[in-house]
Amino acid sequence: xxxKNIKKKSDIQYKKIDLLVFxxxxxxxxxxxxxxxxxxxxxxxxxQNKIIGFVPTMGALHEGHLSLVxxxxxxxxxxxxxxxxxxxxxxxxxxxALYPRQETKDIALxxxxxTDFVFIPTVEVIYPPNYQAPSIDLIGxxxxxxxxxxxxxxxxxxxxxxxxxxxxxxxxxxxxxxxxQQVSIIKHITKTLNQSVTIREVDTIRNQDGLALSSRxxxxxxxxxxxxxxxxxxxxxxxxxxxxxxxxxVLEYMxxxxxxxxxxxxxxxxxxxxxxxxITHWVPGATACIASYCxxxxxxxxxxxxxxx
Ligand code: AMP
Numbered sequence: 312x313x314x315k316n317i318k319k320k321s322d323i324q325y326k327k328i329d330l331l332v333f334x335x336x337x338x339x340x341x342x343x344x345x346x347x348x349x350x351x352x353x354x355x356x357x358x359q360n361k362i363i364g365f366v367p368t369m370g371a372l373h374e375g376h377l378s379l380v381x382x383x384x385x386x387x388x389x390x391x392x393x394x395x396x397x398x399x400x401x402x403x404x405x406x407x408a409l410y411p412r413q414e415t416k417d418i419a420l421x422x423x424x425x426t427d428f429v430f431i432p433t434v435e436v437i438y439p440p441n442y443q444a445p446s447i448d449l450i451g452x453x454x455x456x457x458x459x460x461x462x463x464x465x466x467x468x469x470x471x472x473x474x475x476x477x478x479x480x481x482x483x484x485x486x487x488x489x490x491x492q493q494v495s496i497i498k499h500i501t502k503t504l505n506q507s508v509t510i511r512e513v514d515t516i517r518n519q520d521g522l523a524l525s526s527r528x529x530x531x532x533x534x535x536x537x538x539x540x541x542x543x544x545x546x547x548x549x550x551x552x553x554x555x556x557x558x559x560x561v562l563e564y565m566x567x568x569x570x571x572x573x574x575x576x577x578x579x580x581x582x583x584x585x586x587x588x589x590i591t592h593w594v595p596g597a598t599a600c601i602a603s604y605c606x607x608x609x610x611x612x613x614x615x616x617x618x619x620x
Pocket of ligand 1: 369375516517523525
């Protein structure tokens with residue numbers, strides 16, 4: 312294997328640059344910006360049948376993203392991370408404008424854990440004038456939950472992920488369960504497009520209070536960070552309640568508990584893990600999903616209430 316010297320989180324050492332603290336790099340990170348740079352840079356690896364792990368991100372990296380890279384490093388010969396804030400998946404222009412961007416720090420973080428390559432394209436590289444987005448029937452997976460509240464969001468995700476897969480040609484791609492519905496849709500599109508990439512799901516990384524890490528957390532005040540803990544608290548209660556009550560009862564309890572908090576609930580749904588349809592009786596893998604606003608920051612999270620087989 313290529314990585315002999317991967318450092319764990321606790322091993323990362325830090326240096327100061329212009330009063331900001333950056334982690335020390337443990338190896339050189341090669342950066343690509345265009346289609347041809349990626350293809351030329353990876354050509355010899357394709358020819359040697361190396362296992363190429365791919366972690367697509369929108370940057371503002373945190374431990375959640377780094378956990379995907381670490382998972383990839385365990386089973387791949389080389390790991391490439393993309394950083395691209397995809398405009399087509401934002402249905403709210405303010406959300407896009409306010410999305411945190413911190414490229415220098417992102418690169419330092421990737422270097423500190425021994426990432427091999429980073430791909431940072433412009434919008435024109437991802438969507439050239441002649442680009443034709445694939446048209447795929449998302450069989451209703453895109454119209455519930457996030458799809459209902461963020462119309463067009465998943466078409467944007469389909470566009471960017473299928474284009475990134477075309478450019479990078481990864482062996483295995485890594486996605487966080489934090490975006491439960493997204494993983495489900497990506498599995499569906501790779502199957503439908505007959506793409507050879509394997510999709511791996513990685514568990515959600517949380518802070519010590521249980522709040523799922525998210526790039527958007529950077530926009531929360533200290534008080535809001537505390538208030539937002541209600542999301543994971545209610546999900547954890549859901550796991551306990553699921554042992555005794557029906558899905559409808561659990562949903563009612565979760566909604567009423569959530570509504571005692573300062574957050575504004577957009578939805579809580581308890582869904583089937585494959586169809587994403589709301590359930591009336593328990594099935595293995597039944598998952599509760601929450602979307603809510605903490606101040607003006609939209610946060611999502613989910614937990615499996617019934618273990619999958
Ligand atoms: P994003 O940059 O938000 O598009 O996320 C890039 C990838 O990181 C997606 O596959 C996310 O599901 C994953 N991700 C985001 N937050 C977390 C987290 N807290 N734990 C694990 N994976 C995460």
